[in-house]
Amino acid sequence: MSPVNTCTLSLQLTISVVFKPMLRFLLFNALGFASDPLDRSGGSSGRASPVSLPDDDSVEDHPLSIDLGSLAISTTELYKESLYAKIGVDVSRKLRSQFVEDRLNLDYEPQMDNHLYQPTPLENMSLTTVVYKGHQSVVFGVAERPDLLIKYEVQCTDFDIEVHPILRDGWYMKEASEGGLAPKVLFISPPSFLCEEKKGKCEYFRMSRASFSRCKTDNGIVRYLIMKRVDGITLEALRTYPRYGRRNGAMHLYNAAQLTRELVRYLQVLHKEMKIVHGDIHTSNVMFAQSPSSTRLYLVDFGRAFRLRTDLPEIPKVQRMEWNQIMNTQWQIDGYEWAARDDLNKAIQLFAHLMNSREYHTLERQIEQQGIPAIRVWKERSDWFITDDYDPVEALGASVSLSAKKEIKQAFRRILRTVRNLPINGPLPYASIIEDLTICCYLSNNITTTLAPTIA
Ligand SMILES: Nc1ncnc2c1ncn2[C@@H]1O[C@H](COP(=O)(O)OP(=O)(O)OP(=O)(O)O)[C@@H](O)[C@H]1O
Numbered sequence: 320m321s322p323v324n325t326c327t328l329s330l331q332l333t334i335s336v337v338f339k340p341m342l343r344f345l346l347f348n349a350l351g352f353a354s355d356p357l358d359r360s361g362g363s364s365g366r367a368s369p370v371s372l373p374d375d376d377s378v379e380d381h382p383l384s385i386d387l388g389s390l391a392i393s394t395t396e397l398y399k400e401s402l403y404a405k406i407g408v409d410v411s412r413k414l415r416s417q418f419v420e421d422r423l424n425l426d427y428e429p430q431m432d433n434h435l436y437q438p439t440p441l442e443n444m445s446l447t448t449v450v451y452k453g454h455q456s457v458v459f460g461v462a463e464r465p466d467l468l469i470k471y472e473v474q475c476t477d478f479d480i481e482v483h484p485i486l487r488d489g490w491y492m493k494e495a496s497e498g499g500l501a502p503k504v505l506f507i508s509p510p511s512f513l514c515e516e517k518k519g520k521c522e523y524f525r526m527s528r529a530s531f532s533r534c535k536t537d538n539g540i541v542r543y544l545i546m547k548r549v550d551g552i553t554l555e556a557l558r559t560y561p562r563y564g565r566r567n568g569a570m571h572l573y574n575a576a577q578l579t580r581e582l583v584r585y586l587q588v589l590h591k592e593m594k595i596v597h598g599d600i601h602t603s604n605v606m607f608a609q610s611p612s613s614t615r616l617y618l619v620d621f622g623r624a625f626r627l628r629t630d631l632p633e634i635p636k637v638q639r640m641e642w643n644q645i646m647n648t649q650w651q652i653d654g655y656e657w658a659a660r661d662d663l664n665k666a667i668q669l670f671a672h673l674m675n676s677r678e679y680h681t682l683e684r685q686i687e688q689q690g691i692p693a694i695r696v697w698k699e700r701s702d703w704f705i706t707d708d709y710d711p712v713e714a715l716g717a718s719v720s721l722s723a724k725k726e727i728k729q730a731f732r733r734i735l736r737t738v739r740n741l742p743i744n745g746p747l748p749y750a751s752i753i754e755d756l757t758i759c760c761y762l763s764n765n766i767t768t769t770l771a772p773t774i775a
């Protein structure tokens with residue numbers, strides 16, 4: 320063990336045994352936290368609180384290597400100083416602040432070996448329903464708090480170039496929630512290691528046993544976040560929802576255009592006011608919620624989000640082969656820095672997905688298998704909306720006039736031209752896209768039983 324590590328270990332023990340309770344007491348009282356700062360429902364008093372330090376410059380003064388109370392995790396997560404050069408100023412600053420919070424929340428580490436139980440600063444939680452099982456993530460419902468969800472995720476690789484995805488998710492979702500665009504985030508946990516075997520909560524990760532073992536060997540790190548549960552469904556589920564969608568997933572053009580128009584409005588606020596790029600817009604990361612008084616969207620999954628920049632290089636970086644997938648934009652495939660324009664381009668890709676049947680994904684996979692030249696033609700020149708298999712405009716039937724259909728197709732062409740010629744730094748044409756989507760709504764509005772309500 321190196322001298323630095325020995326020192327860290329003894330410091331850790333001192334903090335854990337002697338200083339941790341005192342530090343926590345002082346912090347809670349000095350900063351005057353409510354028991355649950357983001358929960359407007361009142362919550363019970365007397366519970367411990369998630370620690371959230373003010374976002375001021377004082378956190379810059381903390382050294383890079385702050386003890387987390389777990390030696391091995393400290394070395395994995397903290398001693399890669401090269402990480403800070405890769406992640407940019409905003410994320411570096413948030414990370415330093417997070418390390419301070421982590422140190423104060425050691426009692427709430429992810430309990431991975433236990434299926435159902437998780438101590439958290441809000442309360443001890445019993446996890447009942449599994450809402451979603453991802454490759455490296457799992458989202459649970461909470462028995463004591465049906466209004467909350469808890470999302471666990473493991474980072475297996477890239478520790479020297481990327482922060483844990485739950486951190487981006489929690490930080491930027493919290494900011495976006497302050498602008499009313501996303502669910503509230505109540506807590507981001509400190510890190511822990513994976514389970515010894517693929518049991519307990521680890522059983523729910525969809526990764527294979529081989530991937531799990533590799534991740535375990537590479538000291539994969541788990542964190543969780545607690546967020547408000549959206550009382551709604553994803554746009555992916557809405558496609559087949561009886562009232563608004565169709566069994567094959569091809570939503571009526573009117574509903575697809577309404578939802579996409581609202582999404583573009585959300586992106587306009589996210590980019591221009593919150594200065595955040597979501598980074599992963601697709602039908603499973605946008606939720607639709609309806610109550611008697613309102614109908615609205617929520618953006619979820621900010622695991623690839625980042626602070627918007629207006630000084631990005633106008634030439635591509637080195638191409639990263641992993642972004643040569645059909646879900647990526649033409650600029651991501653070409654190796655440009657990710658930017659707000661990618662969100663807007665993907666929003667229109669989502670529009671095409673919503674109005675087409677799920678067979679469309681088979682078509683996309685076939686194009687992907689043909690390789691980069693075919694993907695580029697698809698991204699830059701092909702008709703995303705009307706394919707040989709399905710024509711959502713003709714599907715409107717005889718109650719929409721031929722001239723209206725022609726105008727819708729013209730609006731489609733304008734939208735595609737617009738989102739294929741977006742600047743990397745310049746202002747984005749949200750208004751003209753919204754206008755063309757409004758034309759699509761107006762001209763395709765021949766539905767009665769499947770009518771989506773106007774979104775405020
Ligand atoms: N706040 C929320 N309220 C309700 N449902 C949610 C919420 N957050 C996530 N979900 C559900 O859980 C699913 C997975 O969440 P999320 O996209 O954050 O996980 P992920 O592991 O990052 O997903 P991916 O597979 O895209 O990487 C969502 O598609 C949605 O169905």
Ligand SMILES: [Mg+2]
Pocket residue numbers: 603604620
């Ligand atoms: Mg997702």
